[in-house]
Amino acid sequence: MILSGGGRYADPWHRFDETSARLASLVERAGYEIEVRTDVDAALAGLPDDLDLLVVNAGDPDRPVDDSEAVGSADAVDGDVRVDPAPLAVAVERGIGILAVHAAAASLRDYPAFDLALGGRWVDGRSWHPELGLAHVHLVGDHPVRAGLLDFDVVDERYSGLRLHDVIEPIAEHEEQGIRHPLVWAREFGESRLVYDALGHDVRSYDSGPHRELLAQAIGWLGHASA
Structure with a gap:
């Protein structure tokens, strides 16, 4: 299931609709049957028991949004929101793969299981990014997700100053003002696995061959989470 910002x-x-379409093609290529949902809270309240992979490509639910400025969905403002964090917590306990991308660092704030799984957060007033432009991605460590891959350049936003609140296994970093910042990391917790990829601002990121390779290997690794 792909949760696409709506x-x-x-x-x-x-443009969550556009980037979710690119993600869907990668997930489908890995052999999954795909469901893309823009009604994020409703989707999470009704997670199927046999869900293997959850992709989170959505923005900050706590940011005020009006109809005139939201670009990810025709339904810019929800009415009554029903938040039920239990099904996601059950899925994480059972064993699930989670791929969280870009703005997901600020998303699903009402879901403690996602917060714990993610291991880091975008924090207003602390986190930031340089102007959108050419980013050099440094691959680090020896995690299976980066096996055989080399550093690459991509047009994207370089999220910086994310607050880490748990142990991560770095896969990629970028350098800004002489400081290395994590861009991609992996986590294992119980029977579940997560990969967070801070890249993915727009379709140019997902049209990058090296970035697509990295995501394909991340999806492959996540597919080995227990279920």
Whole structure:
């Protein structure tokens, strides 16, 4: 299931519909049957028991959004929001793969299981990014997700100053103002696995061959989470 930013998870900076379509093609190529949902809270409240992979491509639900500025969905503002964090917690306990991309660092704030799984967060007033442009991605470590891959350049946003609140296994970093910042990391917790990829601002990122290779290997690794 791909959670694509709609309603209170939409924002004026990201074309979640376009980037979710690119993600869907990668997930489908890995052999999954795909469901793309823009009604994020409703989707999470009704997670199927046999879900293997959850992709989170959505924005900050706590940011006020009006109809005139949201670009990710025609339904810019939700009415009554029903948040039920239990099904996601059950899925994580059972064993699931989670791929969280870009703005997901600020998303699903009402879901403690996602917060714990992610291991880091975008924090207003602390986190930031340089102007959108050419980013040099440094691959680091020896995690299976980066096996055989080389450093690459991509047009994207370089998220910086994310607050880490748990142990991560770095896969990629970028350098800004002489400081290395994590861009991609992996985590294993219980029977579940997560990969967070801070790249993915727009379709140019997903049209990059090296970035697509990295994501394909991430999806492959996530597919080995227990279920």
